[in-house]
Every structure is written in C-alpha cells, then in structure tokens.
Amino acid sequence: MTLIKEGWEAVIGLEIHVQLNTRTKMFCGCELSFGDPPNTHVCPVCLGHPGVLPVTNEKAVEYATRIALALGCRIADYTIFHRKNYFYPDLPKAYQISQYDLPLGIGGHLDVELEDGSNLRVGITRVHMEEDAGKLVHSGGASGRIDGADYSLVDFNRGGTPLVEIVSEPDISTPDQARAFLTQLRSLVQTLEVSDVNMEEGSLRCDANVSVRRPGAALGTKTELKNMNSFRFLHHGLESEIERQLEALESGERIVQETIHFDPASGLVSSLRSKEEAHDYRYFPEPDLTPIELDDAYVERVRQSLPELPAARKERLVAEYSLPPKDAGSLSANKPLGDYFEALAAATGDARMSANWVMGDLSGYLNAAGLEVTASAVSAEALAELLRLVSEGTLSGKMAKEVLEAMIDTGKPAGDIVAEKGMGQISDAGELDAIVARIVAANPGPAEEFRQGRDRVLGFFVGQVMKETKGQANPQLVNELLRKHLGGAG
Amino acid sequence: MSPHRLDVLDLTAHRCRELLEAGDVSATELARLYLHRIAAVDGAVQAYLLVDEEGALAKAAAVDAKPRGERLPWEGVPIGLKDIFCVKGMETTCGSRILKGYHPPYDATIIGKLRAAGLVFLGKLNMDEFAMGSSTENSAFQTTHNPWDLERVPGGSSGGSAACVAAAEAPWALGTDTGGSIRQPASLCGVVGLKPTYGAVSRYGLVAFASSLDQIGPLTRDVKDAAALLDIIAGRDPRDSTSIGLPEPVGTPSRTDLEGLRFGVIKEFIGEACEPGVREVFDSAVEMISSLGGVCEEVSLPSVEQGIAAYYLIAPSEASSNLARFDGVRYGHRASGADDLYEMYTRTRSEGFGPEVKRRIMIGTYALSAGYYDAYYAQAQRTRTLIIRDFAGAFDRFDFLVSPTSPSVAFKIGEKTADPLAMYLSDLCTIPVNLAGLPGISVPAGFSQGLPVGLQIIGPHFSEKGMLGAAHALEQRLALPLVPPLAEVAR
Numbered sequence: 012m013t014l015i016k017e018g019w020e021a022v023i024g025l026e027i028h029v030q031l032n033t034r035t036k037m038f039c040g041c042e043l044s045f046g047d048p049p050n051t052h053v054c055p056v057c058l059g060h061p062g063v064l065p066v067t068n069e070k071a072v073e074y075a076t077r078i079a080l081a082l083g084c085r086i087a088d089y090t091i092f093h094r095k096n097y098f099y100p101d102l103p104k105a106y107q108i109s110q111y112d113l114p115l116g117i118g119g120h121l122d123v124e125l126e127d128g129s130n131l132r133v134g135i136t137r138v139h140m141e142e143d144a145g146k147l148v149h150s151g152g153a154s155g156r157i158d159g160a161d162y163s164l165v166d167f168n169r170g171g172t173p174l175v176e177i178v179s180e181p182d183i184s185t186p187d188q189a190r191a192f193l194t195q196l197r198s199l200v201q202t203l204e205v206s207d208v209n210m211e212e213g214s215l216r217c218d219a220n221v222s223v224r225r226p227g228a229a230l231g232t233k234t235e236l237k238n239m240n241s242f243r244f245l246h247h248g249l250e251s252e253i254e255r256q257l258e259a260l261e262s263g264e265r266i267v268q269e270t271i272h273f274d275p276a277s278g279l280v281s282s283l284r285s286k287e288e289a290h291d292y293r294y295f296p297e298p299d300l301t302p303i304e305l306d307d308a309y310v311e312r313v314r315q316s317l318p319e320l321p322a323a324r325k326e327r328l329v330a331e332y333s334l335p336p337k338d339a340g341s342l343s344a345n346k347p348l349g350d351y352f353e354a355l356a357a358a359t360g361d362a363r364m365s366a367n368w369v370m371g372d373l374s375g376y377l378n379a380a381g382l383e384v385t386a387s388a389v390s391a392e393a394l395a396e397l398l399r400l401v402s403e404g405t406l407s408g409k410m411a412k413e414v415l416e417a418m419i420d421t422g423k424p425a426g427d428i429v430a431e432k433g434m435g436q437i438s439d440a441g442e443l444d445a446i447v448a449r450i451v452a453a454n455p456g457p458a459e460e461f462r463q464g465r466d467r468v469l470g471f472f473v474g475q476v477m478k479e480t481k482g483q484a485n486p487q488l489v490n491e492l493l494r495k496h497l498g499g500a501g
Numbered sequence: 502m503s504p505h506r507l508d509v510l511d512l513t514a515h516r517c518r519e520l521l522e523a524g525d526v527s528a529t530e531l532a533r534l535y536l537h538r539i540a541a542v543d544g545a546v547q548a549y550l551l552v553d554e555e556g557a558l559a560k561a562a563a564v565d566a567k568p569r570g571e572r573l574p575w576e577g578v579p580i581g582l583k584d585i586f587c588v589k590g591m592e593t594t595c596g597s598r599i600l601k602g603y604h605p606p607y608d609a610t611i612i613g614k615l616r617a618a619g620l621v622f623l624g625k626l627n628m629d630e631f632a633m634g635s636s637t638e639n640s641a642f643q644t645t646h647n648p649w650d651l652e653r654v655p656g657g658s659s660g661g662s663a664a665c666v667a668a669a670e671a672p673w674a675l676g677t678d679t680g681g682s683i684r685q686p687a688s689l690c691g692v693v694g695l696k697p698t699y700g701a702v703s704r705y706g707l708v709a710f711a712s713s714l715d716q717i718g719p720l721t722r723d724v725k726d727a728a729a730l731l732d733i734i735a736g737r738d739p740r741d742s743t744s745i746g747l748p749e750p751v752g753t754p755s756r757t758d759l760e761g762l763r764f765g766v767i768k769e770f771i772g773e774a775c776e777p778g779v780r781e782v783f784d785s786a787v788e789m790i791s792s793l794g795g796v797c798e799e800v801s802l803p804s805v806e807q808g809i810a811a812y813y814l815i816a817p818s819e820a821s822s823n824l825a826r827f828d829g830v831r832y833g834h835r836a837s838g839a840d841d842l843y844e845m846y847t848r849t850r851s852e853g854f855g856p857e858v859k860r861r862i863m864i865g866t867y868a869l870s871a872g873y874y875d876a877y878y879a880q881a882q883r884t885r886t887l888i889i890r891d892f893a894g895a896f897d898r899f900d901f902l903v904s905p906t907s908p909s910v911a912f913k914i915g916e917k918t919a920d921p922l923a924m925y926l927s928d929l930c931t932i933p934v935n936l937a938g939l940p941g942i943s944v945p946a947g948f949s950q951g952l953p954v955g956l957q958i959i960g961p962h963f964s965e966k967g968m969l970g971a972a973h974a975l976e977q978r979l980a981l982p983l984v985p986p987l988a989e990v991a992r
Contacts, residue, residue: 066741299712
C-alpha cells in the first residue's frame with residue numbers, strides 16, 4: 012500500500028462500464044448508434060412496450076467472454092440474468108436486465124505497470140453483462156438534474172446498448188494507480204476490438220468506491236464516486252474525495268456511506284442523496300430469459316480467437332525489435348498504433364527509426380489533430396517511402412519533417428512532394444564537386460587556415476556550400492569533397 | 502343453406518370452416534351472424550370490451566374475394582381475443598385504466614399466426630385487470646355475466662373469452678392462463694379450456710402478468726376446436742426465448758375410448774374445499790373414465806397443498822416487476838398536474854391500477870425486498886421445485902391426472918369480492934399445474950345446481966396430443982347439452 016498522506020492510506024475499487032460495439036442492442040434488433048437524432052433507433056422491445064420479450068444478443072455474450080478471458084477470469088459454466096428493479100424515466104421497463112450472483116466471469120486480474128516501472132496486480136472480482144439505459148435531457152432548473160427541471164426529454168437510442176461491467180477488487184491505493192489501471196484496462200479492451208472505449212462519448216465509464224483508513228486498521232466506510240467521464244476527472248475526483256474524507260476523519264467526523272457526484276466544472280464532489288437514490292433493487296432471476304451455459308469448447312474457441320494482448324506485445328516488441336521497454340509499452344498500449352509501427356518497421360527494416368517516427372512526429376500530428384492512427388492521412392506505406400528517402404540520403408531528417416507535414420496536408424506521396432518542391436538532396440558528386448571547387452577557390456584565406464590545422468574552418472565552408480545549394484546538398488558528400496579540395500592537415 | 506337459417510348455437514369453429522369450404526355461407530355472412538349475436542346478447546353478458554365490426558367485415562370481405570380453392574383451411578372463421586394480446590392499432594387495455602387508449606405498435610406473435618391463418622377478429626374480450634382475478638370483477642371497465650346465470654360470474658381472468666364462447670358470441674376465443682385463468686372460467690361457463698405446456702406457445706405480445714407462469718390457450722365449444730386452435734398458435738418463436746413449440750402438431754383428436762390409459766385422481770383436490778355438487782359430477786366422470794377402459798386410482802401429491810401459497814408469492818413478485826413499466830412516461834395513462842417525477846409516478850399508478858393489482862404489486866414488492874427475499878420468494882421457488890417433483894413422480898405411474906377444475910360452480914357476482922382469500926381458492930386445483938409448467942384442459946363434465954362443472958385433465962410436459970385424445974373420448978361419451986338458457990332469452 013502506498014500512503015496517501017502520512018498515517019493514512021486510501022482503498023479504491025473501480026467499477027467500469029464498457030459499451031460493446033456489437034451491431035445491434037443487447038436484447039433487440041435495433042442498431043447501435045451515437046449522435047443520431049433522438050429515438051430513431053428504437054422498437055417496442057427497447058421502449059418497454061407491454062408484452063415484449065428480450066432475446067439475448069449472442070455476439071454480446073461472445074464479446075463479454077473475450078473481455079472476461081483477457082482479464083484472466085474463469086467463465087461460469089452456468090450464468091443467468093437478473094432484473095434490477097428501479098423507477099427512472101430513462102429505464103423503460105423500470106428494471107435493468109443485468110447479472111447478479113451468477114455473473115459471466117469471476118476472479119481475474121490485471122497487471123498494471125506503474126510510472127516507476129513497478130507492477131501492481133489488481134484483482135478483478137467479476138465481469139458481467141447488462142443493458143444500458145436511455146439518456147435524459149433536462150430543460151430549465153439550476154441543478155441540471157431532473158429535480159427542479161421545467162421538463163425532461165428522453166432519448167432511447169442508447170437504451171439497450173450492451174454493456175459489460177468490470178468490478179475490481181479494492182487493490183488500488185492512489186489516484187495515480189487508478190488512472191494507470193483504467194488506462195491499461197482501456198488499451199486491453201481496445202486490443203480486443205469489442206468497444207470504442209471512448210470516455211468522452213461514454214463508451215467507457217468509471218465509478219469508484221473509495222475509503223481511507225489508518226494503515227493496518229479495518230476498512231473505513233466507503234463512498235461511491237460517480238460521473239468521472241475522463242481520465243483526468245477520475246484522478247481529480249478521487250483526489251477531491253480522498254481529501255474530503257481525510258478532512259472529515261481528522262476533524263473527528265464520520266464518513267456516511269453514500270453516492271458522491273463529481274462536478275468537473277468546480278472539481279468538487281457533492282452528495283447525490285435524493286429520493287431516486289434510496290434503492291432496494293429487488294434483484295430476482297429474469298424469467299423471460301433462459302440460463303446461458305457456455306461449454307468448454309465454446310470458451311476455448313473464444314480464447315483461441317483473442318488477439319495478442321498489450322502485455323504480451325510489449326514483451327515481444329522488446330525481444331523482436333530491441334526497443335526500449337518504455338517505447339515498446341507505448342506502442343503496445345494502443346493496438347492500432349502498434350500495428351502501424353510493425354507495418355512501418357517491416358517496410359523500412361529499421362525498427363528504431365520507425366519507432367521514433369511513430370512516437371514522435373506522427374503521434375504529434377495525430378494528437379494535435381485529435382485523430383486515431385487508423386484515421387491518419389499518412390499510411391504506414393507512405394511513411395515508409397518517406398523514410399526510404401531519408402536513409403538513401405535524398406532527404407535530411409529536417410527536410411523529411413517538412414515533407415511529412417506536406418504529406419499530411421495534401422495526402423500526396425513523399426516522392427511527389429520532394430519533386431514538386433525541388434527538395435531532393437544534391438548527391439551528385441560531379442555537380443557538388445564544381446560548387447565546392449569554386450567556393451574553395453573564392454576563399455583562399457580560410458582555406459589556408461584549414462591547411463594549417465584549424466579544423467573548425469570546415470564548418471564555414473560547409474555553410475557556404477549549403478547556402479549555395481539552398482541546403483539541399485548531401486552533407487556527408489560535401490564534407491568529403493571539401494576535404495579533397497582543401498587538402499592539407501584536416 | 503341460407504345464413505338466416507343458420508343458428509350460431511349450432512356452430513363450432515370447425516363447423517364454420519365446413520360451411521365456408523362448402524360455400525354454404527360466405528365469410529361476410531358468418532361475420533355478420535356473430536356481430537348480430539353480439540348485438541343481441543352482449544348487453545346482458547358483457548363479454549366484449551371492443552367489437553371491431555369494421556375490421557371484421559373488411560377482413561371477411563377480403564376472404565370472400567378470394568376463390569374458395571385458394572383459401573387456407575381456417576380462412577374466414579371468426580374469433581374473439583382476450584384483451585391481453587397486442588394487436589397492432591387495436592386498443593389493448595388488459596382490463597386496466599392505465600392502458601386505456603393504448604394502441605400497440607406491433608402484433609403479438611400469436612396474432613400474426615392468426616392473421617396468417619386468415620381468421621376474422623371480432624374484437625377484444627373482458628378480463629380481470631392484468632389477468633389478476635377469478636371472476637372478471639377486477640376489470641376496470643365491466644363485469645362479465647355468466648351466460649348460464651346472469652347473476653353469476655363467468656370465472657376469470659379469461660371470463661370474457663369463456664362467456665363469449667358459451668354465449669356463442671364467437672365460435673372460439675383465445676385466453677391466457679397463469680394460475681387457472683383459462684380452465685376455471687371454461688369450467689364455470691361450460692366450455693373447453695386448454696392451457697398448453699409452458700413454452701408451447703409464444704408469449705411475445707401477451708401483456709405479462711407472471712412471466713414464468715403465463716401461457717396462451719384456446720377456449721372452445723368442443724375438444725376438436727381446442728386442438729385445431731392449438732395447432733394454429735403453437736410453435737417456437739425466436740422472439741420468446743422461453744418458447745419451444747410442440748414436438749408435433751396435435752392434429753384432430755378422434756379417440757373414443759380410454760383403453761390402456763392410467764388416470765391418477767389427485768387426492769388433495771377432492772377434499773373439503775370441493776363443493777358436494779362438484780364432487781358428485783367429478784365422481785361420475787371418474788366412473789365414466791373407467792367405463793371407457795381407463796384405469797383410475799387415487800394418488801397423493803402432498804406438495805400441491807402449498808401451491809396457492811407459493812403461487813401468491815411468485816406470481817405477484819414477477820408482476821410487481823412486469824407492471825413497473827406502466828409509469829406514465831411513454832404510453833398509457835399519465836396523471837396530470839404533478840409537480841415532480843415521483844408525484845407523477847405515484848399519482849399515475851394510484852389512478853391507473855385497481856385494488857387487486859395494487860395488492861399484488863405490494864405483495865410482490867415486499868416478497869422481493871432485501872431481507873425478505875429468502876423467506877418468501879426463494880422459499881416459494883423451492884416449494885415450486887417440490888411440486889414439479891411430485892407431479893413428475895405421479896407421471897411415472899400415471900398417463901394423466903384428473904381433478905375437478907374448480908372446487909365450486911360459478912358464484913354470485915359480488916359474493917367473494919370482499920374476501921380475496923376465498924377468491925384465491927377458486928384456483929386451488931389449477932395453480933399447481935402452472936407452477937409445474939404442465940398442460941391442463943378443462944372439459945365440461947356435467948351440471949350442479951343447473952350450472953356447468955368442468956373436469957381437469959393434467960398431462961406430462963408436451964403431452965397435449967394424448968391429453969386432447971383422452972378429453973375427446975370423454976366428451977363424446979358425455980355428449981352434454983351445452984346450450985345456456987341465455988340462448989332462449991335471446992332468440
């Protein structure tokens with residue numbers, strides 16, 4: 012345990028909701044959507060009309076199984092759905108079909124690499140399947156919540172989207188660890204290609220259970236922290252809540268078990284105590300669905316279909332390409348980026364240079380443009396072509412950066428841009444030889460200095476040649492030719 | 502034969518089919534015949550909540566426009582529907598104010614099957630609100646009267662369906678059975694009522710009361726019609742994960758003897774709760790089974806005595822969840838003038854639901870609550886398992902089990918409304934059958950005090966074919982005159 016403050020430690024467990032990217036919803040045939048006009052992806056089933064029945068999305072079960080297996084969970088051979096009953100306008104049946112005491116996956120873990128390079132193993136209590144609720148839009152009122160609103164509108168497009176809930180053990184003891192866990196869980200799920208795992212769009216959501224205690228003491232009373240819809244907010248929210256609990260305990264108050272709402276605008280946490288939160292969910296087995304019994308052959312088939320996971324890829328990138336572990340870690344954390352790197356390395360035959368370009372200029376451009384590498388204007392093949400011009404000596408590294416910018420702007424191949432801009436390095440020995448001879452002849456003073464052993468004068472001549480060639484001369488060749496023409500000590 | 506000389510009282514569904522096939526009557530004439538009958542007697546019976554005259558005549562005209570040789574077997578035969586089935590665009594209330602004005606945007610699976618078979622929908626039939634009740638007195642709109650004695654109830658919850666068929670306001674009808682809601686009214690109205698094996702018929706589009714118990718089934722004037730209607734509606738439905746269908750079509754029952762069949766008489770269902778008059782009819786039915794070659798022997802199923810207790814925890818528990826969607830947000834009744842969300846919920850549901858529905862929602866909510874779940878819901882489910890085992894054990898020794906369908910004949914309107922427990926006892930003999938998911942049929946077996954008494958035959962899962970055969974043999978031998986006195990009044 013890492014102490015959060017002298018004499019105190021925090022105990023944090025996370026509950027993560029992952030929206031699956033199946034084609035259709037969890038229990039009906041409506042297509043998933045994001046950002047479409049309200050209530051355009053709905054049917055009697057996901058609107059909770061009288062008489063409708065749910066039918067389990069087989070693909071969603073497979074995706075959930077992938078997640079559970081990737082987290083090292085045991086897959087239950089008998090798993091059932093339960094109804095979680097509560098009234099809210101975004102929940103059309105007034106119950107959520109979820110799982111309770113017989114979840115799909117049990118008892119896994121995620122090994123989290125921390126900033127200092129050490130490893131934190133976080134236990135995974137359970138992985139279960141459920142359906143998402145709709146979305147409410149409140150109009151009027153100060154709170155932005157349903158109480159006090161003039162009216163509220165409901166959009167059921169999201170209602171019924173398949174969700175996987177991942178519950179961690181309370182093995183996390185700092186906001187930094189929580190962020191590292193979530194970051195690495197995100198890259199794991201992304202690698203599985205079962206979710207967009209986008210926190211801003213809500214396809215990855217995180218709640219936290221937090222308590223603080225004296226080291227070695229019994230667990231303190233926990234609170235549930237909600238609404239942390241970015242990695243930054245997760246960190247910030249945990250810091251604020253831990254601070255709040257510490258202050259309360261140090262001033263002799265008691266922590267009340269309650270749900271706490273994080274307000275990103277103020278960075279403060281506040282109690283979410285209201286009538287709608289006083290729940291007894293009255294879980295009972297969903298009678299409209301039959302139990303799911305996944306046999307060993309099925310589980311094995313899904314296991315075999317899993318892609319290489321980030322941790323394994325990192326090890327392989329270190330071994331296969333001799334990358335520094337940190338670079339290998341960065342490239343493995345983002346599957347498409349790792350794929351891009353490997354395609355580039357294969358095309359160029361130079362892993363180090365490829366890694367530097369992917370993590371340097373390419374990532375810089377992608378981050379600035381807010382793009383995933385899959386949406387990059389420059390493909391791995393196109394970048395490989397550019398790097399070939401560099402290693403052949405046609406372009407200097409500095410010029411290549413300029414060319415990359417132009418490739419991004421225009422979408423044209425590197426060769427075209429180099430030709431258009433006349434940027435090819437002058438590597439023609441004959442052409443350069445004449446220029447060098449002329450410059451040496453025109454500067455007898457410095458030439459004499461060089462011959463007497465003042466090596467630094469060579470820089471002057473290089474500068475003159477570069478000026479003459481507008482920087483396009485191959486520097487290595489210029490060096491050789493200058494030494495030839497200057498003769499002497501050098 | 503010209504239509505005005507046709508008497509609806511002589512008609513069964515298969516007789517309608519024969520007349521249509523022979524060209525003796527047109528579908529339009531047949532529809533008009535029933536619409537006239539409804540107009541003549543439904544003021545007294547009050548079986549229908551909605552008569553779709555326009556729709557029925559339009560459908561009948563479409564059937565008549567087709568050459569006879571190209572029609573499907575049941576095309577043009579009219580049918581009445583319990584108001585619990587979603588029919589696209591046709592008001593579906595489930596007997597509740599909370600759904601008044603609700604027009605479903607989709608068809609129930611069985612409605613699709615009836616449409617595909619070419620049946621003509623006469624309208625929607627009265628029922629206890631959300632199928633909770635045994636008399637139709639819990640309907641928010643009207644109480645249906647028993648055609649055999651208008652001062653008495655028709656039973657329930659499918660009382661509208663049973664009374665409608667008994668009064669010949671439709672040749673046949675569909676109902677639903679959660680704890681006896683087809684068989685008990687069939688018994689009280691002198692018609693045949695079949696509850697299929699759980700899973701034989703899709704529940705998609707049936708407004709749910711208790712999901713693990715609800716089944717759709719026919720109410721008909723004879724066993725042959727019950728078999729035919731079952732074959733139309735049964736089948737595995739991808740929209741209902743709990744549906745399986747039947748292993749094979751039941752076909753037309755033709756059996757006239759009971760040779761080689763062993764019948765167990767359930768001891769627990771013929772005790773004190775059973776009226777003497779009902780017991781007499783039942784005893785003579787058992788004698789008749791023997792005279793047809795069947796072997797009858799008493800059998801004890803001790804766990805069924807806990808059937809009502811288990812049922813009144815499981816069914817309300819599921820109902821409390823199933824009925825939570827009626828919240829005023831998307832459809833149905835919404836209270837006006839509420840200041841906030843919770844007041845809207847509370848007032849909508851307080852205004853929309855009747856007392857029995859509220860009672861069961863409260864019971865179910867309580868039984869599922871933290872701290873009570875194990876003592877009530879979980880305990881009831883364990884009891885259910887015992888009941889399933891008792892039946893399974895009995896079917897090791899017997900082909901079928903028999904009992905009275907209802908311990909009493911039709912009771913007076915208002916007689917049991919003040920005493921819910923007495924009302925719940927109406928389903929003593931039928932409830933355990935639902936808990937075990939078994940098929941059961943009620944066939945008219947005789948009369949007591951001038952009122953019909955039904956015999957219940959219970960079979961193993963998916964034994965409908967054999968069960969209908971046995972029921973047919975008994976029906977043929979009994980040859981009861983099943984024309985209610987109402988007919989004389991109306992003519």
